[in-house]
Amino acid sequence: MKEKLIEILKEALEIESVNLDDYLDGYDNWDSLTRLSLIALIDENFEIQVSDQEFNEFETGEDLYKALLKKKN
Numbered sequence: 001m002k003e004k005l006i007e008i009l010k011e012a013l014e015i016e017s018v019n020l021d022d023y024l025d026g027y028d029n030w031d032s033l034t035r036l037s038l039i040a041l042i043d044e045n046f047e048i049q050v051s052d053q054e055f056n057e058f059e060t061g062e063d064l065y066k067a068l069l070k071k072k073n
Contacts, residue, residue: 001046001072005065008045012038020061048072 002020009018012034013027024030039050048071058064 001068002065004045005042005061005068008038008041009061012041018061020065022061023059024061024064025059042068046072 006018006020009020010016013029015027015029024035027034035052035055039052039055042048042050046068048068050067050071054067055064058067
């Protein structure tokens, strides 16, 4: 699941490399459209719904990963 999340983040951010320890808003092209795209990709790939409000709680990719693990189980 972690590797797939990294691939999704790279796709949404349109970049080659992502570190889950990085702050999401630290990426140059991080904006509301990227966030919505990421929410849609998570739903599509993991069948997990994350609300925009929930997403505000995630600072890093690792935060997002941990939340997805909790929702999956």
